[in-house]
Amino acid sequence: MKKANWLLLVLALALSMFLAACSGGDDSGSESDAESGSDGEDTEESSGGDSEQILNITDSAEIPTMDSSMATDAVAFQWLGSTTDGLYRLGLDTQPEPAIAEDHEESEDGLTWTFNLRDDATWSNGDPVTAHDFVYAWQRAVDPDTGSEYGPYMMSGVIENAEDIAAGDTPVEELGVEATDDYTLEVSLEKPTPYFESLTAFGTFLPLNQDFVEEHGEDYALEADTLLSNGPFMFTEWGSDGWKLEKNEDYWDADNVNLEEINVSVVKETASAVNLYETDEIDRVGLSSEFVDEYRSSEEFRIEEEPTLFYLKMNQENEILGNENARKAIQRIVDRQAMVDTILNNGSLVSSGHMPQNFVQHPETEEDFRELNGELIETNKEEAQELWETAKEELGIEEAELGYLGGDTEVAQQMDAYIKDQLEELEGLTVNVQSVPFQERLDRDTEMDYDLQNSGWGPDYIDPNTFLNMWITDGGNNKTGYASEEYDALIAEANDELAQEPVERFENFLEAEKMLIEDDAVLAPLYQRAAAQLWKPYVKDVGVNPMGADYTYKYAYIDGKE
Template identity: 30%
Template structure:
């Protein structure tokens, strides 16, 4: 047996110092800081979340809520390391194809009923069930869970999924092949448990505040679509006595500048800094303006499906558009928040990933521009036959600034006519997912800290390959990477293929650029995935 339990138990014991007695003294038990009387954390989100159903949610905003409302097998600490969640630890067999998780005895649902292994079996079967059509069903296949692919394809019943409740406190997961980062993937919301009785009783309305039953540190007490969501302490949570934040409020504010104004007025504890304003705000509010690396990329994707423009079938056209993008202008003049330029799809912040030296990265911008003009001319486009297409992005002042900059660069350098269009978030997701676009904004934040969380997006069968790019060699390399001892050469070749064929235009890699109230304690700036949990935060007395 390979035993992986000691670090997890140690991590659990490390958190046990947060005693209710210390909280009663209104000081933080570890730092000694005086705690604010009002332990409410209020933050801004750009768009209404897609869902708070763990098996349905597909966006960052929704996942933030779900991590508070539900708890999976494992959590992350402030550094991004695995720590116990509902599971206190796990063991594997000799060839790492069977994982056995031990669940804690004191895990409960918010209605007081125990959380059992059967709740995970129900949730995981639900995630792959074609009837649900979970937007993240493909993630369960990526986890290499036995029979997941066949079930998603409708070829086998959901009961054949390689997950079994040995007893109430023992969950056994069988993989089709070893996957080195499988435990890290259990911090993703798709793998969180779901209360079968509640789901079956209320159907699509089971996540409404009046119906929802959850097992996380918080319960959903209010939801006003396009306005606000409120989650409050779950008294049944196994570690409730060591939780300090009482209430977390997410406010939907579509305009970044309005959000900043409300932050400066004291209405918010955290908001994103509008593009270009970080240098000024860092000077004016040095303790509150923060920037740190994030495990996310920002790109534009070409529609390469049958419904896409004929021009984009030519890789020279795609490469010309990518070459003509002056990324430094976007990162330094428009965003100005510490975002690195992107010439590869995978960010440098990814654990164990060495950024390959693709040709486009080593060229000067004048060299890129000249090459872009040559390639576009070879493809038959020029003053007498200008390239024309539409590009879409979800409504945001920052996204608009980037889109405008791109269209102007292409017009000035290449004579390209790009028509801009913006859409509300859910409509945008639907249109992009249905290939109703020419060129569309994309962004991806890693579901786990390994390069495949990005590169798998561009495999043929990926559920989020909205541009429908397909390359047999990329598929082959990514399949090999799942079991390879050394993934470096495989990922390097994939990135080289992507740079050559240009199915997407990487623009920049994210930084977390926030105004964060200095009264907020323990924000996980060192966790590049930014998987934060309200239960780990606290408000400091002013």
């Protein structure tokens, strides 16, 4: 989510999870039944019949935090979305459905949104969920004293006064969010925001119980005992090797939650995870390339195309990567088709821009964004060498050495080794790979402590802005050193003057993507992710999301397990 929107490559299941939004999942909720083995029909057995309602799965990375103000990665957003309801959440059709908000009204000018909250939602400590919980959470996320990355990123330019508050120029109490009474939330926007409803389903906008957060202070959200839930599930165990969620019996919609437990084990090696699946200890497994051909003919094999992109980030504060020709050489030297066919072998697609295919369409013609903008780069090793020689001449060097920040999972290391070999085809270039744990990668990205890194992003909401806004000058998720007044102006115009002019706004985003990739070579696109997986056929109605949490387990159930 996303991506979310998710920033660093740690390939989820088959690959580690990534920063952002990362999110990511199948872009069609209508296919979620098929992906989880459901026949898609409503039957009297939709509650699972006599089957034990326990889902057993793995993850390839630990949860860095369960504090919604501090979360930046797909692992955290997955389990925040499983345990906490915001104003809206994504349903099985991947569209926002009522959660804590029963409904809302929008003013004619699009600047004021009034949310009417249900009065029967409670926290797991018995406290009611009120509009004040949203006011506190949103103010906390944008308060510079909190140190949130996503709060300022998601709210600045959207919620009234958020940008000035994040900069320390305006008191946090001036944020455009108000509880007009316990169950009415009024939100004032800086400008009309076409995607705001879907934004409210994202993890940064989840409510927080102020008394509970302040009671636990620095220990809040670090273990199961210092967490609260108002959603379908609640944590009962949480350690570095896994965690356990149980159904929240006090959830306002508990009648529609069938699973009694979700057990998650951290397993970083695909072979180990496959063995757990084969011995029926887990119900889903992601497959790395060496297992895909073995299982492709299985009835339990699934491929999910996701609106999630991976690319090389290049730190322009590095002298070599500050050179445009060097960056363009890196864009063109990697054989991305061989990479997706051989290293991934899971249905992933070669990426040639910074917008996934089948994600957003032109508002009039309904043509796909990716199709309209075409392939912005292509693998061309001869051209790459020419650009590299020009770069070396401009830099006055014969040889160059670059660090490469990589992941510590099995598949991440295979991917990083492949990319290292490809990059070192540039004459005189040496690439030093550092394989580090997930949390360290998050920290080093934040500090821009890298030269190259294989990074990922999934959408935080369904709009082109989620992929393109992140590269504005000093953007909270930029972390490349890229700064362009012209690029900034295109994004600003799309989100200000053109906010209610959908065609012109879309054209701005098309132009911005060309500038980002084709002209300024900020990123080296690699691939659009797909996930090759095995699912037990008795797992039904797991929703697969295009943003926020990768999966929705609220409606999932087990049926037919022996």
